[in-house]
Amino acid sequence: MKRLIERGLMFGNLVHVTSPVLVERYNRALMHLTGKSTALGDFHVDISGFSPEIGAELDDELYLNHNGVNRQFILLTTEQKRAPLLNAKFSTSRTILRSFIETNEAQLFALTAKDAVAGELVNSVFRVESPARLFDIRRIKVEADTTAGTVATAGRLGRLIDRFKQEDDAWFDDVLIAQMIELARQTGDVVRNPVALAHTEFEQDNFWTAHFGGLYIFRDVAEPAAIAAGDKAALGALPIESVYDLRDRTKIAIFLEVNGLAEPIVRARGIDAAAILYQKMDFVVAELAARLGEDLRGATRRDLRALGRRHAERLPEEYHGLAALARWAEDGGPWPRITSEHPAYFYTLRAAAVPDADLVNRLLAQLSPLDIRQLFICHKEAFYDAYARWPEEKRAYVADFLAREYQVDKAGTRDALFGHEASMDEPQNIAPPAPRPDDLIARVGPWGAVRRS
Template identity: 65%
Template sequence: MKRLIEKGLMFGNLVRVDSPALVERYNRGLRQLARKETALTEFHIDLSGYSPEIGEELGDHLYLNPNGCNRQFILLSTEQKSAPLLNAKFSMSRSILRRFIEENEEQLFSLTARDAVVGELEDTVYELGSAVRLFDIQRITVVADTTGNHVAESEKLSGLITRFRTEPEGWYDDALIGQMIGLAERTGDVTRNPVALRATSFETPDFWTAHFGGLYIFRSVPHPAAIAMGDRIALGALPIDYVFAHEQRNEIAKFLEMNALVEPIVRARGADAGAILRQKMDFILVEAASRLGLDAGSGSRRELRAIAQHLGSALPEEFQALAAILRWLEAGGPWPRIDSRHPAYFYTLRAAQGPLRDLVNMLLAELCPLDVRQMFICHKELFYRLYATWPEAKKAYVADFLEREYQIDKAGARRALFGAEPGMEDLPAPGPWDAAPVPPKAPSPRDAVDLVGPWGAVLRGRR
């Protein structure tokens, strides 16, 4: 992992805490949330205030995430909104925390100027003894205040001011006036500078969780389902129509197609399909070379081409299928018939635009483990876990590639691969029963995509 850290691919963009005042504020928050404190005089924190250095010191990397649910946070600065969220157990945690900071940036800037803001992503579930408890998570509420309860006291003072102004005897109530004066000494003038936090409640129908071996839950789509990356049988009965194991490729493909959640890369608007396919083929060759102990040199395309020539008919199926698509796309080769049983099937897709884009791309990253770039961008927890198991040559190639091709322009790379970031104006893609009828015509190779699905008919097996 040292190579990733040095290249800024791990623990990158963390916020440095190195002043005595900030360390003391952090300790006040840590004592309030976890009844612990750090002896470190400098460390780095992520979006939630979690510090890898403090995790090592305490011997507990979940010190702000007990039981892996209801994540707690310590905000020392609004700059934390640009930091990553480490040790994420739920996919929605980062987006909720970041949106909360952005929606309340002015208030939080004022509050963190003199104190730490601490809080929790709160739901009604406090332990996850069984997978069925995950379906009780319907809404996340952000509960936040300073360690000195500035927000709560400001709300209390606002209520007392309302009483003072509306109650007939308010002007003569010495006890009420005394309370107001005492609170105002701590909160300031809340009539001119009101303290109120917005955007604190978020619906969470669809998410990924690391619990139970990894589970994707889709409840807002027309055909709801859960997809288990761990032991599906061990989950028990779940309150959702369908639960698919990760090896049920046909069922997963059908689920994605029926809910219009994916699109073929070769049809994606604005995508350079040829460049994307070539890079996926390079990743597949690097994996094949490292598995067979072949020297890929620096991993240049010329050296990888030599590896492909050396392997010949022993080339991985994924590589051969993507090469066939590339020939069809650029040289008018025959249309490749790739159905959901084929190991290359999910490599040919990306998430359709819409609010579930990032979650679907995360799922595709698990279904396409050889595409290391998508895995790093969309599912860092999985990337770091698999990276530790790779041969040294593959580690070096992947780290150098990501530093050279992704770190330079992260936003541009994401836009080129996955399209524009989802926005409020995005509408769901038309489902299988919503599409407008198309007049019949003689099919061309490209029309075949529409006739049989992304690459071939999704197999209609038993549900």
Template identity: 65%
Template sequence: MIRLIQSGLMFGNLVHISSPALVERYNRALQHLAGKTTALTDFHIDISGFSPEIGDELGDPLYLNPNGVNRQFILLTPEQKRAPLLNVKFSTSRPILRDFIEANEAQLFALTATDAVAGELVNSVFRLRSPADLFTLRKIEIEADTVGGTLKNADKLAAMIERFKTENDAWFDDVLIAEMIGISKQTGDISRNPVHLSHKAHEQRNFWTAHFGGLYLFPDMQHPAMICAGEKPRDEMPVKYVFDLSERNRIAKFLDYNKLAEPIVRARGMDAAAVLRQKMDFIVIDTAAGAGLNPAGLDRGDMRRLARMHADRLPDEYHGLAELARWAENGGDWPRISADHPAYFYGLRAADTPERDLVNMLLAELAPLDARQLFICHKELFYRHYASWSEAKKSFVADFLAREYQVDKAGARAALFGHEPEMESEDSPPGLDERLIERVGPWGAIRRR
């Protein structure tokens, strides 16, 4: 993993904490939340305040996420909003934290000038015993305050001020006045500088979780389903359809019925052939690395020669993508690739819906030889796969991502996943029957049971 870290592909954009004042505030917050402290004087934190160095020191990668359910957080600066979230257990956690920081940025800037803000993403479950429990996680609320209780004291002071202004004898209540003066020393003048954090409740409808081997939950769809990366649960679930990743036809039908995915070759403004050729290159590299070859420094011509040399070794994913690329470049007969074909999900991307990121994450898991999409859409799974690759493949993929993706992340994402209106039929290559596609799916009929 050192190669990824050095290239900024792992632990990138973490916030560096080295100031003694910030370390002291972090320790106070950590003691407040978890009853622990760190002896480190120099570490990095993610958007939630989790530090991989402190996780190693404590021997607990979940020291801010007990049971992996209610994520706790420590904010030392609003700049944490740009950091990633490590050890992700729910796909919704980072967006919720980022929304909270952005909605309260001015207040957090003032609060973190003197203290750390500690809090928790609160839901109704403290421990997951069954996948069915996940369907009860419908609403996530944020509870947060400074370690010194600034917000709590501000609310208390506001109530005292209201009492002082409305009760007839409050002017003569020396105890009340003394308490108000004492609390105001901690909160400041809340009449001129009110201290308040917006705590919007977040609906958690469709999401991914790392629990139970990895689950994609789509309960809030016209045709709801749960898709399991691991074994399917034996218990009855609150949704009618439960699939595992081997049930490719059923997953394809689910995506089709809910209009969640679209074929790459039909996307306007996208160089579909180039994207498909790049996916093929990753498959060639995987094959070459498996044969003991070193693919370092190869260009596109080298890739073609390598593919010819090892044509008998290349998997069906490569040959299916080659058909799609030839069609995208030259037209001709429409490729008949069913959902059973290993290349099917490589040729899809998420449609422009609110579930786009979740669907791209699922597609990345269904097309694991595309290392670039796996890295962009499902980093946790990318790191697991990377650990098992040969050194030659690790080197090629890390160099490619550092060279082609890191330098222009926004451009790469827009090229791969950005959305423009779909091509009209007159703009399509010859041989495309739009009515046939609508009837049988983008690459051919989805087998019906």
């Protein structure tokens, strides 16, 4: 993993904590949350305040995420909103934390100017003893305050102010006035500068969890389902009708189609579909070449195509399916019929413009693991796990490729691969054109409607 760290592909964009004042605040918050402290003088933190250095020091990678549920967090600065979330157990956790920080940025900026803000993503489940318990998680509430309790104190002061305004004889209540003055010394003027945190509850209907080998739960769709990364039989009884694992390719294809969650790359607006398909083909060649012991250091696209020609007879079905579709997209070659059982099928899809597009792309990345770029962007956990098991030749190529072609323009690459242009509505007084073959594709899917068996 050292190569990934050196290239900023692992532990990148963490916030470096070097100030003795911030270290002291962090320790105060850490003791407040966990009863532990660090002896380190500087360290890096993610969006939740988790530090890999402190995790190693304490020999506890979950020191802010006990049992992998109800993640705790420490905010030293609102700049943490740009950092990743390490050791994520739920796909929604970073989104919730970032939304919370951005919604309350002015308040949190003022609070962290004097103290650390400590808190927790709370739900009604404190331990997931079985997969079925995951379905009890529906709403996440963010509880946060400074270590000195400024938010809670401001709440008490606000209630006293309301009482002072409402009671007729409050001007003569010396005890009430004395309490207000004492609390105001701690919080400042909460009338002009309210100390209250908004938007603290979030729904969690559709999500991925790392628990039980990885599990996707889709509840807020027309036809709900759970999809396991491992053996679905090991999950036991679940409170949902449809349960699949990654081997159920046709069932997953049907699930994506009937819920309108995915679209074929060749139908996506505003992207160069052929270029994306050719890049995916290069990744397939790299996988084969690495297994054959080829030197991939500094390999260019031309080098990979040469390797593809050299080992043409060994190229897998993923390559041939993508090549056929690329020929169709680029110069009108024959339309390839690729069923959901074809190894290339999920490589040809991306998430549709739906609220859970990131979750769908995460699932598609796991279903098309040879696409190392999509795996890295959409499913970091699966990427790091796979990277550890790759031959050295592939690790060198992947790290070099991502540093050279992804790190330089992350936002642009993500937008080119997964962004969605606004639809262009036809004027109402113009008759629609005659149906074309690709209009039919849009209605029934890229390879024809996926039929239930």
